[in-house]
Amino acid sequence: MFDSIGEWVASTRLPEQVREVDFAGLFTNPWFMVPFVALVGYLLYKKALRDLVILGAILGMWWASGTTxxxxLVVDGELQINKVLPVLFGGAAVLGLVIYLLIGRSD
Structure with missing residues (x-):
């Protein structure tokens, strides 16, 4: 099962695309920053803390996906199980938080 997931991730070239993202260039690009700052400002104006937390979780997962x-996680085509468990539990915690914010709590 893990081999097929590893092959699928390799076929999408997602790790290479994440590694090639120029974060400094992205966050200095006005075509990205103006709408992003406008979105954050609008969410602050509307006091949409739930949406801000979800946006922060998405940005945090995106940042974490580019770390060393x-x-x-995959070395010589083999998935490192001892490194997958913290990622799995972290993802489950973030997913639980998002589900709680969307379903479990009313404003």
Whole structure:
């Protein structure tokens, strides 16, 4: 099962695309920053804390996917099980938080 998932991730070239993202260039690009700052400002104006937390979780997952820890999950085509468990539990915690914010709590 893990081999097919690893092959699928390799076929999408997602790790290479994440590694090639120029974060400094992205966050200095006005075509990205103006709408992003406008969105954050609008969410602050509307006091949509739930949406801000979800946006922060998405940005945090995007940042974490580019770390060296994530890049060493697959070594020589083999998935490192001892490194997958923290990622799995972290993802489950973030997913639980998002589900709680969307369903479990009313404003």
């Amino acid at each position: 820890y994530m890049q060493t």
